[in-house]
Amino acid sequence: MAKSPTLIHREIGIDCGHRVPDHGSKCRSPHGHRYRVIATCAGHLVQDFGHPEHGMVIDFGNVKAYMMDIFDSIFDHAFIVSAADAVMMEMFYPGEDPRAILALYQKSIAEQLEFYCSTADKKPIRLPRTCYSEQDPDGMKVVPVPYSPTAENLAAHMFELLGQPLKAHFEKTPIRLVNIRLFETPNGWVDHTADGFNPGIMG
Numbered sequence: 001m002a003k004s005p006t007l008i009h010r011e012i013g014i015d016c017g018h019r020v021p022d023h024g025s026k027c028r029s030p031h032g033h034r035y036r037v038i039a040t041c042a043g044h045l046v047q048d049f050g051h052p053e054h055g056m057v058i059d060f061g062n063v064k065a066y067m068m069d070i071f072d073s074i075f076d077h078a079f080i081v082s083a084a085d086a087v088m089m090e091m092f093y094p095g096e097d098p099r100a101i102l103a104l105y106q107k108s109i110a111e112q113l114e115f116y117c118s119t120a121d122k123k124p125i126r127l128p129r130t131c132y133s134e135q136d137p138d139g140m141k142v143v144p145v146p147y148s149p150t151a152e153n154l155a156a157h158m159f160e161l162l163g164q165p166l167k168a169h170f171e172k173t174p175i176r177l178v179n180i181r182l183f184e185t186p187n188g189w190v191d192h193t194a195d196g197f198n199p200g201i202m203g
Helices: 060-075 086-092 098-118 151-169
Strands: 006-018 031-043 078-082 142-145 176-185 188-193
Touching: 006 060, 031 060, 031 151, 060 078, 060 098, 060 151, 078 086, 086 098, 086 142, 098 142, 098 151, 151 176, 151 188
Parallel strands: 006 078, 078 142
Antiparallel strands: 006 031, 031 176, 176 188
């Protein structure tokens, strides 16, 4: 059997909105995308006979579960807004301090992700909500972030979020997240890679 690491890839789709406030063209307007997110992991094949993942690096379904618990739960059908985008922040959080709102979301996600990494009883990340009304008693799903929500920055954020639980849960049989490929459109995508990894080997 091959001794070099094997790469496996798992893809999910998410729908979400954003705007790029400093963009020189139409991306300054709020709009949405059907993002395709492909996580690439590197590892060695499980060689233990009788193991449910014998002959695999990791079951594709297990990678999907992590991606759904984190990416889908946080970003799907949400509006991603830069905390520095004064217009959108005032619309979603009227009269509130954008820095305080950002800190609240970051604290909530960090605490949930820490628990997710520390237990086998994994639960999807849940976000605070905003813009409650009689029409929408559950509020709207908004994700304030400390960056301009370009594909490049989103891919880096997703890499950070997914890399933590994979490292924590597979410490004994190391599985390394090496790349997040994020398609913003069918013809435009970005790769965010781990240090020392060459995305060119993926084709």
